[in-house]
Amino acid sequence: MGGLSRVPRLLLFGVVAVYLLLPLMAIVLYSFASSWTAHALPDGYTLSHWQAALTNARLHSALGRTFLLALAVLLVDSALVVPAVFWQRVRNPKIRVVVELAAAIPFVLPFIVIAFGILRLYGLVAPQALGTPWLLLLGQAAIAFPFLYWAVDGAMASIGVVELNEASQVLGANAWQTLWLVVIPQIGPGIATGGMLVFALSFGEFALAQILVGARFETVSLYSLDLLARANADFSTLAVLTVLTIVILFLVSVTVVVLNRGSADRVLPAARLTGRDLAGN
Numbered sequence: 001m002g003g004l005s006r007v008p009r010l011l012l013f014g015v016v017a018v019y020l021l022l023p024l025m026a027i028v029l030y031s032f033a034s035s036w037t038a039h040a041l042p043d044g045y046t047l048s049h050w051q052a053a054l055t056n057a058r059l060h061s062a063l064g065r066t067f068l069l070a071l072a073v074l075l076v077d078s079a080l081v082v083p084a085v086f087w088q089r090v091r092n093p094k095i096r097v098v099v100e101l102a103a104a105i106p107f108v109l110p111f112i113v114i115a116f117g118i119l120r121l122y123g124l125v126a127p128q129a130l131g132t133p134w135l136l137l138l139g140q141a142a143i144a145f146p147f148l149y150w151a152v153d154g155a156m157a158s159i160g161v162v163e164l165n166e167a168s169q170v171l172g173a174n175a176w177q178t179l180w181l182v183v184i185p186q187i188g189p190g191i192a193t194g195g196m197l198v199f200a201l202s203f204g205e206f207a208l209a210q211i212l213v214g215a216r217f218e219t220v221s222l223y224s225l226d227l228l229a230r231a232n233a234d235f236s237t238l239a240v241l242t243v244l245t246i247v248i249l250f251l252v253s254v255t256v257v258v259l260n261r262g263s264a265d266r267v268l269p270a271a272r273l274t275g276r277d278l279a280g281n
Contacts, residue, residue, distance in 0.1 A: 029042055031049055031236065033045060034046040034048075049237065049240055089161050089162060103149045132213070136212045147197035152194055188260050210222060
């Protein structure tokens with residue numbers, strides 16, 4: 001009976017795996033296909049598409065810009081969101097409504113509307129910023145921060161951050177020491193989860209990149225559009241670029257998971273902290 005009960009679960013897992021992996025396998029096969037016409041599999045295989053793509057300076061530049069931009073967005077959001085959520089929970093709960101409303105805006109408004117709003121605003125207050133990567137960085141940080149906010153907020157709620165802050169104050173710690181030495185080590189999984197979503201969103205975001213900077217700062221999404229918009233669309237290079245993007249995001253996710261593994265076991269519980277532990281750091 002136990003074996004029979006596993007059959008529906010295995011069947012469901014198999015259906016989900018095929019649903020998720022089949023499109024990815026098709027893209028991978030297309031990147032190696034010499035031609036693919038009327039058959040279920042390619043007519044032949046070649047490495048020429050990969051050789052051409054891996055020696056393409058424009059592709060390298062697009063990947064490098066996109067990676068650095070996504071990393072910068074992650075750092076900006078982390079530097080702003082983590083202290084803001086901590087302050088909101090331990091010092092000023094009244095601002096929670098305002099922060100949650102701001103976090104809901106990217107889910108309510110299309111990104112293209114947000115992009116034109118940013119253009120309108122900066123055209124009035126800082127026209128020199130128009131068309132620069134810095135404006136794209138701020139715009140992407142604004143639309144991506146909700147993913148980090150909800151993850152960090154949930155992590156802080158789960159560890160009882162208010163009680164931790166009170167215990168740390170009794171032991172002589174200030175707010176910065178409490179955040180850096182007590183709270184952040186314990187919310188590592190929340191930061192990692194939200195951070196991966198922020199990085200992935202920034203890496204593949206198109207609307208803001210197209211409207212705010214265009215070809216002046218070509219990202220992966222803009223390069224992909226150019227490959228499709230050509231008279232003789234370069235689907236092979238696009239397939240290679242898509243595979244590289246998937247691999248990069250997968251490696252980033254795996255790296256974050258590995259580095260974050262066992263973080264809860266390395267945390268020093270707040271009840272064991274002493275004033276000397278906190279003051280010494």
